[in-house]
Amino acid sequence: MSSLRPASATAFATSGYCARPGEPESAAAATPSHILLADRNPAKYAPILDHLRQARPSVSIVEAADGPSALAALEAHPIGIALVDRCLPGLDGAKFANHLASRGRSILLGLLSDRLVPQWAKVARAIGAYDVLLKPIRSTQVDNLLAAYSRTCVPAKVLVVESSAGILDLIVRMMRLSRFDLKADVAATAADGLRMLVPGFYDLALVDVALADAGGVETALQMVARSPSTKIVTFGKQDRFAPATLKALGVAAHVSLPFQIHELDLAVHEAFDLWRPYVLKAMGKTEQLDQTGVRLPIQSRGLSSACRRRVTRPLKAARDHEGRRRWCGSS
Numbered sequence: 001m002s003s004l005r006p007a008s009a010t011a012f013a014t015s016g017y018c019a020r021p022g023e024p025e026s027a028a029a030a031t032p033s034h035i036l037l038a039d040r041n042p043a044k045y046a047p048i049l050d051h052l053r054q055a056r057p058s059v060s061i062v063e064a065a066d067g068p069s070a071l072a073a074l075e076a077h078p079i080g081i082a083l084v085d086r087c088l089p090g091l092d093g094a095k096f097a098n099h100l101a102s103r104g105r106s107i108l109l110g111l112l113s114d115r116l117v118p119q120w121a122k123v124a125r126a127i128g129a130y131d132v133l134l135k136p137i138r139s140t141q142v143d144n145l146l147a148a149y150s151r152t153c154v155p156a157k158v159l160v161v162e163s164s165a166g167i168l169d170l171i172v173r174m175m176r177l178s179r180f181d182l183k184a185d186v187a188a189t190a191a192d193g194l195r196m197l198v199p200g201f202y203d204l205a206l207v208d209v210a211l212a213d214a215g216g217v218e219t220a221l222q223m224v225a226r227s228p229s230t231k232i233v234t235f236g237k238q239d240r241f242a243p244a245t246l247k248a249l250g251v252a253a254h255v256s257l258p259f260q261i262h263e264l265d266l267a268v269h270e271a272f273d274l275w276r277p278y279v280l281k282a283m284g285k286t287e288q289l290d291q292t293g294v295r296l297p298i299q300s301r302g303l304s305s306a307c308r309r310r311v312t313r314p315l316k317a318a319r320d321h322e323g324r325r326r327w328c329g330s331s
Contacts (some may be wrong), residue, residue, distance in 0.1 A: 043305065162186070217241060
């Protein structure tokens with residue numbers, strides 16, 4: 001569960017958000033114990049399986065040729081990554097989606113498809129898939145999933161430097177929908193942001209370039225110098241520097257206003273040096289990613305009453321139930 005709160009870096013460090021005993025201390029250390037490959041003809045994936053066994057010798061690969069076998073594998077093994085053919089024989093999409101939902105976000109699902117069309121982004125979101133992969137899949141695609149899985153296993157500490165209630169609302173929604181476990185502190189001013197930035201403590205910082213007390217770009221560059229390990233993402237209207245110039249100066253990614261929630265999520269992927277999922281890239285401007293129907297629990301101490309109302313208001317539910325059932329419909 002992601003969370004957003006105004007607090008000091010010291011309070012954040014003692015709040016229990018860091019890796020618990022037994023969890024990997026870094027994203028690079030997290031590896032799934034089991035990977036499921038569900039396809040009617042698993043033998044054709046022999047090169048991919050050989051690559052996996054060589055790259056991750058500790059991983060057990062479970063194969064399934066039909067829907068019932070895939071569901072049985074999910075119940076019998078602690079699957080971390082599932083590669084599932086969207087036209088897998090005998091697969092009940094609703095049952096599969098319900099099983100994924102019962103496991104929270106512990107399974108990273110990649111749908112295998114013969115072709116990519118924008119509508120699959122919506123279907124993938126409805127059934128809880130992380131991405132849609134074009135067949136025949138390549139070893140680089142599997143490596144991308146492994147890297148994403150590793151990042152999702154470890155909570156990421158985030159510093160948000162922003163005072164606008166509307167933009168904070170968007171950030172909260174992005175955190176709620178993102179596959180990453182993002183735990184954020186909020187600073188309303190550049191001065192507070194720089195004071196809270198303990199070198200090496202935060203994994204990510206989201207910085208508005210239009211801060212009231214100082215230029216956001218200057219603040220971001222000071223953060224780059226102060227904490228080189230923190231990935232800096234800037235957002236807002238950018239007139240002084242082009243995104244390429246910002247990257248050359250050490251900023252990991254920039255999102256221009258106005259932005260959609262999925263664009264901010266893509267910037268977080270970019271900041272973490274991860275492949276940007278097709279599911280996110282295919283989301284159009286009218287895609288209602290923010291309608292989850294879930295109230296996000298946050299600590300609102302220190303936020304204005306208007307911000308508290310914006311951030312904690314219940315959101316309208318909008319789920320594509322038909323998409324959860326139709327895995328092999330017309331494209």
